[in-house]
Amino acid sequence: MGNMLTIAMPKGRIFDEAANLLRKAGYKLPPEFDESRKLILEVPAENMRFILAKPMDVTTYVEHGVADIGIAGKDVMLEEERDVYEVLDLKISDCYLAVAGLPNMSGSDVVAPKVATKYPGVASSYFREQGEQVEIIKLNGSIELAPLIGLADRIVDIVSTGRTLKENGLVELERICSITSRLIVNPVSYRMKDAQIDELVSRLSEVVEGEAK
Numbered sequence: 001m002g003n004m005l006t007i008a009m010p011k012g013r014i015f016d017e018a019a020n021l022l023r024k025a026g027y028k029l030p031p032e033f034d035e036s037r038k039l040i041l042e043v044p045a046e047n048m049r050f051i052l053a054k055p056m057d058v059t060t061y062v063e064h065g066v067a068d069i070g071i072a073g074k075d076v077m078l079e080e081e082r083d084v085y086e087v088l089d090l091k092i093s094d095c096y097l098a099v100a101g102l103p104n105m106s107g108s109d110v111v112a113p114k115v116a117t118k119y120p121g122v123a124s125s126y127f128r129e130q131g132e133q134v135e136i137i138k139l140n141g142s143i144e145l146a147p148l149i150g151l152a153d154r155i156v157d158i159v160s161t162g163r164t165l166k167e168n169g170l171v172e173l174e175r176i177c178s179i180t181s182r183l184i185v186n187p188v189s190y191r192m193k194d195a196q197i198d199e200l201v202s203r204l205s206e207v208v209e210g211e212a213k
């Protein structure tokens, strides 16, 4: 029996799909796995331990090596550069990042329009590449509020069904990039636990490829 693998799982909307993938890959996760409020879940039969993290924090645990592996949205990877390997696109929790605003405001002549976002890093590099000067305002959620109450001229946020934009009378102005969840690995773990990690990656990639068909 080799070393135990520690996996950082995102709580919230990615969790169910990620657990589902692991089960399809043949990992026997107990039923309590999905209901528990525990933040560390041991699965001795699989020689695995799961830590339940906020989605934005998964990369931090993996970079620091307290988790060998993690599941993180590409949005989180893009927001902050991390010393981790991205080894597999799990193709779950897909959505995209977009610029949105009130209708008929896109051509407005504000000099440095204000952009509200949970993703200041992504937003700054996007507008820099576009050669557009903006002022970024960092918010932690309910981003769609900002243009409605006059805090910002535009937003950069995640869109999935488009319902939130629609119900708040906002329109998508530009699409920035597609987002899916990724399997990430700590570089030292990859060397020390290569056999176990390779096996996990190959079992998961088989499921991902199967789902794509």
Ligand SMILES: Nc1ncnc2c1ncn2[C@@H]1O[C@H](COP(=O)(O)OP(=O)(O)OP(=O)(O)O)[C@@H](O)[C@H]1O
Pocket (backbone or CB within 6 Å): 011, 012, 013, 014, 054, 055, 056, 072, 073, 074, 075, 076, 093, 094, 095, 141, 158, 159, 160, 161, 179, 180, 181
């Ligand atoms: N409609 C969506 N809105 C936000 N994130 C989405 C959406 N669809 C998929 N995702 C993925 O899920 C991740 C966010 O998950 P979740 O919303 O559970 O966490 P969160 O943003 O930290 O939310 P909260 O702070 O409300 O717990 C994102 O990083 C993204 O990759």
Ligand SMILES: O=P(O)(O)OC[C@H]1O[C@H](OP(=O)(O)OP(=O)(O)O)[C@H](O)[C@@H]1O
Pocket (backbone or CB within 6 Å): 140, 141, 142, 143, 144, 157, 158, 159, 160, 161, 162, 163, 164, 165
């Ligand atoms: O296109 P849709 O399917 O409507 O999904 C997009 C919305 O979902 C997310 O917010 P979330 O529910 O995580 O709340 P938050 O804004 O408080 O983070 C995201 O920030 C958008 O607001």
